[in-house]
Amino acid sequence: MAASAYITEQDIPTYLKDVNPAPNAAVWSFFASEVSRWLDDQFGQYFYADGWDIKYFDAGDDLSSITTGGHPFYAKVGNVAACAAGSMSVVYTPYRGPLPNNGDVLTLDAAITQEQVTISGAPADNGNGTWTLSLAAPGTVFAHPAKTSATNIQVQLAYFENQPRANWTVQLSGDGVRPPSNFFCWPRNPKPAGSSADPTQRDPWFGLDIAHIPISNTTYLPTAIPGYATIAIGANWGWPAVPDQIKGLAGRITAKLWRSRGAGWSDEIGAGVTGVVHSLLREWNALDSGSLVESRFKNIYL
Numbered sequence: 001m002a003a004s005a006y007i008t009e010q011d012i013p014t015y016l017k018d019v020n021p022a023p024n025a026a027v028w029s030f031f032a033s034e035v036s037r038w039l040d041d042q043f044g045q046y047f048y049a050d051g052w053d054i055k056y057f058d059a060g061d062d063l064s065s066i067t068t069g070g071h072p073f074y075a076k077v078g079n080v081a082a083c084a085a086g087s088m089s090v091v092y093t094p095y096r097g098p099l100p101n102n103g104d105v106l107t108l109d110a111a112i113t114q115e116q117v118t119i120s121g122a123p124a125d126n127g128n129g130t131w132t133l134s135l136a137a138p139g140t141v142f143a144h145p146a147k148t149s150a151t152n153i154q155v156q157l158a159y160f161e162n163q164p165r166a167n168w169t170v171q172l173s174g175d176g177v178r179p180p181s182n183f184f185c186w187p188r189n190p191k192p193a194g195s196s197a198d199p200t201q202r203d204p205w206f207g208l209d210i211a212h213i214p215i216s217n218t219t220y221l222p223t224a225i226p227g228y229a230t231i232a233i234g235a236n237w238g239w240p241a242v243p244d245q246i247k248g249l250a251g252r253i254t255a256k257l258w259r260s261r262g263a264g265w266s267d268e269i270g271a272g273v274t275g276v277v278h279s280l281l282r283e284w285n286a287l288d289s290g291s292l293v294e295s296r297f298k299n300i301y302l
Contacts, residue, residue, distance in 0.1 A: 003033075003036070003037065003040075003046065003048050003050075004036070004048045005029070005032040005033045005035075005036045005250070006032070006035075006036045006039065006047060006048070006242050006246050006247050006249075006250040007032050007036075007247050007250040007251045007254060008029070008032065009021065009024075009025040009026075009028040009029045009032065011247075011251060012024075012028045012032070012251065012254060012255060012258070014251065015251045015252060015254070015255035016255050016258070016259075024258065027258065028254065028258060031254045031257045031258055032250060032254045034257075035250050035253045035254050035257065036048075036250055039246065039249060039250060039253075043246075043297050043298055043299060044070050044298065044299035045070045045071075045072055045297070045299040046070075046072075046238055046239075047238065047239045047242050047243065047246050047297075048238050048239065048242070049236065049237075049238045049239060049240060050236075050237040050238040051236065051237065052104070052152065052234065052235065052236050052237075053234070053235075053237060054154070054232050054233065054234040055068070055071060055232075055233055055235075055237070056229035056231065056232055057229070057231040057232075057233065058227070058228050058229060058230065058231070059223075059224035059225060059226050059227060059230050059231060063223035063224045063225070063226065064209060064210045064212070064222070064223045064224070065207065065208075065209050065210075066207050066208050066209075066210070066224060066231050066233070067206065067207040068205075068206055068207050068233065069206075069299075070299055071237055072203075072204035072205065072206055072237070072238060072239060072299075073153075073204055073205055073206075073233065073235040073236060073237050073238075074096070074097050074202070074204040074205065074235065074236050074238075074239070074240050075096065075097050075151055075152055075153035075175070075176065075185075075235050075236060076094075076096075076097040076098055076099065076100050076104065076106070076151065076152045076236070077094075077095045077096035077097055077149075077150070077151045077153070077175045077176070077177050078092050078093050078094045078095045078096075078100075078149075078150050078151075079092070079093045079095065079146075079147045079148060079149060079150060080092050080093075080108060080133075080144060080148050080150045081093075081130070081146055081147075082143075082144065082145050082146040082148075083140055083143065083144050083148075084140070084143050085140055085141060085142055085143045086138070086139050086140060086141075087135070087139050087140045088134065088135050088137075088139040089132055089133060089134045089135055089139075090108075090117070090132075090133050090135065090140070090150070091126070091130050091131070091132055091133075092123070092130060092131045092132070092133050092150060093129060093130050093131075094131070094200045095177070095178075095200065096177055096200055096202060097200055097201075097202075097236065097240060098200070098201075098236075098240060099123050099131060100119050100123065100133055100150075100152060101119060101122060101123065102119055102120065102121050102122055103118065103119060104118070104119045104152050105117070105118050105119075105152060105154075106118075106119065106133075106150045106151065106152055107150070107151055107152070107153075107154065107171060107175075108140070108142075108144055108148055108149070108150050109142065109144050109148050109149065110149065110173035110174055110180055110181075110182075110215050110218065111173060111215055111216060111217040111218050112217050113142040113143075113144065114170075114171075114173055114218075115140065115141050115142055116171075117135045117136070117139070117140060118135065118136040119133050119134070119135065119136075120134045120135060120136040121134045149174065149175045149178070149181075150175070151175035151176065151177075152234075152235075152236070153175065153176050153185075153233070153234065153235045154171050154232070154233070154234030154235070155171060155172040155176070155183050155208065155231075155232070155233055155234075156168045156169055156170075156171055156172070156231075156232040157169045157172070157210075157221045157224050157225065157230065157231060157232075158225055158227070158229075158230040158231075158232075159221070159225060160225060160227070160230075161225070161226075161227030161228060161229075161230055162227075165232070168232065169219055169220070169221050170219040172210075172218075172220070173215050173218045173220075174211075174215065176205075176208060180215045181211060181215070182210065182211045182214050182215055182218060182220055183208045183209065183210050183211060184208060184209050184211060185205035185207070185208045186205060186206065186207055186208065186209060187203070187205065187206070190202040190203035190204070190205065191203050191296075193239055193240055193241040193242075193243060195241075195244050196241050201240050201241050202240070203239070203243075203296075204238070204239050204240065206299070208233070210222060210223060210224065243297065245297065246297065
């Protein structure tokens, strides 16, 4: 999924006075995209939603704790109401992350009744905080009680380096948020992301810990195995919502870049022989530096 700008051309007039948006929309869009990617480098992470994917990680010194570095992630986590085996739909209550949608694969339950189901079609709003999710055939294999966990996060561990994926551990049981779970994402209690009042929209996670004591009757490795790419995490990568501070930085710097365009890029670095570029650092002031250093968004490269 392509990266996106953290502010749109429709937002830029908020940072400027008495400017006609119509002839400037294209250049605002260009500057906003450039600034957004530059901010990714400054913060050591990206803030756009990059879709669901499986990424592979190496086991570090602490084999029970896995860090995803500059790749934040989130998941669709909730509960389903009681349902019978063979059900072609489930009633879902969201807890963390966006709603499941067409094509999403949800893991229901844990231990011997753990299974995966595929969502077919858009969720239907029941008007009471719950959503009906239609399932692709064959529907549910097991019957599930009320408040059964449902999530689209997937965690698998290799028994040894370069083991074929088909022979890795069955997906670790649980949703990574609430017990019972064989893994727990961190930070444990993330703050709200962006300005959304929706309690399911939280900051992403940056790693997970493997539970010390497993759920009964589960296939379970208590630690990751040393080696390259012995950990697989399937999740939604990036942020579910762009934080307000990041939007503000992108807007201020984009507006300043646009204001300085008439100077003919007079503040440049480099030389004609090696190439000349305009430095975004010229637009970076003490307020911006404070926003970077004192925020919770500064990450490191791993």
